[in-house]
Amino acid sequence: MEQKTIKVLTGPIGLLQSAWKAYKENFSLFITISAIGGAVGIIALFASPALLRANHGAINVVSAIFALVVIVAQIWASSSLSYAVTHEKQIKDYKKALLKGWKLFVPYLLVTLLVGLITALGLVLLIIPGVIFAVWLAFSVFILMDNEGGIVISINKSKAMVKGYWWPVFGRLLALIAATIAVMAIVGAILSSLFGQEVFEILNQIISILITPLVMLYVKKIYDELKA
Numbered sequence: 001m002e003q004k005t006i007k008v009l010t011g012p013i014g015l016l017q018s019a020w021k022a023y024k025e026n027f028s029l030f031i032t033i034s035a036i037g038g039a040v041g042i043i044a045l046f047a048s049p050a051l052l053r054a055n056h057g058a059i060n061v062v063s064a065i066f067a068l069v070v071i072v073a074q075i076w077a078s079s080s081l082s083y084a085v086t087h088e089k090q091i092k093d094y095k096k097a098l099l100k101g102w103k104l105f106v107p108y109l110l111v112t113l114l115v116g117l118i119t120a121l122g123l124v125l126l127i128i129p130g131v132i133f134a135v136w137l138a139f140s141v142f143i144l145m146d147n148e149g150g151i152v153i154s155i156n157k158s159k160a161m162v163k164g165y166w167w168p169v170f171g172r173l174l175a176l177i178a179a180t181i182a183v184m185a186i187v188g189a190i191l192s193s194l195f196g197q198e199v200f201e202i203l204n205q206i207i208s209i210l211i212t213p214l215v216m217l218y219v220k221k222i223y224d225e226l227k228a
Contacts, residue, residue, distance in 0.1 A: 009168045009225050012175040019217035022088050030213035032094040033084055033101075037077030038209035042202055044070045076101055079108040085216045086145035104144065110151050111144050118155075135170045136162050139223045161226045169222060176218050180211065 010018070023030060044066075080101025084091050091097050101108070115137045123130030136159040143161075144154040162169055187207060192200050 006164050007225065007228075009165065009172065009222065012172050012179075015172060015218050015221045018221045019214055022217050022221075023214050026084070026088055026092070029084055029092060029094050029097065030081065030217075031209065033077060033081045033097055034209045034212050036098075037074045037081070038205050040070055040073045040077070041208075042205050046198075075109055076105055078112075079105055081213060081216065082108065082141050083145045085213065085220050086142050088217070088220070100145075100148075104148060107144055107149055107151055108141065111140050111154055114151065114155065115140050131170075132166070135166055135173065138162070138169065138173060138219065139226070142220055142223045161223075165226060169226075172222055173219070176215065180215060183211070 076098070078101075080094075080097045083100045083104065084094070084097040087097075091100075118137065119130050119134045121130070122128075122133040137155055139158040139161055140154045143157045144150065147154065184207070188200075188204065191203050195203065
């Protein structure tokens with residue numbers, strides 16, 4: 001049996017630099033798609049409290065429809081952004097990314113739900129299994145978008161891809177999580193001290209719109225190295 005050759009992965013700084021370069025080259029593409037999900041979130045932020053306060057049969061139906069539309073729109077935007085990030089060298093048109101995101105809506109939803117469920121079960125057991133599962137399955141969505149389908153295959157391939165690289169992948173993902181939390185906490189503290197709650201929530205959504213594609217690109221760069 002042919003033994004797997006273990007490569008040295010690029011460090012967190014190098015991954016961030018590579019992700020930033022791709023982010024700048026496709027900024028309008030990523031921001032357009034990310035902004036769609038963010039805009040839906042901002043609308044929901046202000047519309048939801050008003051709908052919840054209105055205790056009326058017709059309003060309750062409207063609230064349920066509104067909630068469904070918000071959920072579908074945000075999943076669609078997330079699926080489309082995942083496709084755009086996975087194919088960042090080929091996709092330049094946000095419309096094509098949105099069409100592909102819609103086509104893969106159900107597989108994307110099922111993969112994210114399944115990965116989330118597996119990880120959550122692991123965390124409930126002893127925490128550590130959840131962390132192990134999360135690293136194993138970190139690239140499931142990228143594999144799904146690469147192959148345009150195959151839910152179970154995507155999950156199995158992600159686990160196989162991480163084999164022999166668990167600690168390097170874990171370290172790079174941990175660095176990303178720590179940096180993201182630190183940035184969000186610092187910026188959040190500054191914004192909350194300068195603005196009221198409503199303005200802060202809007203600005204927080206805008207920051208999320210800007211950061212999300214970069215975070216996804218960082219993880220995708222690890223995926224590219226493991227796939228090569």
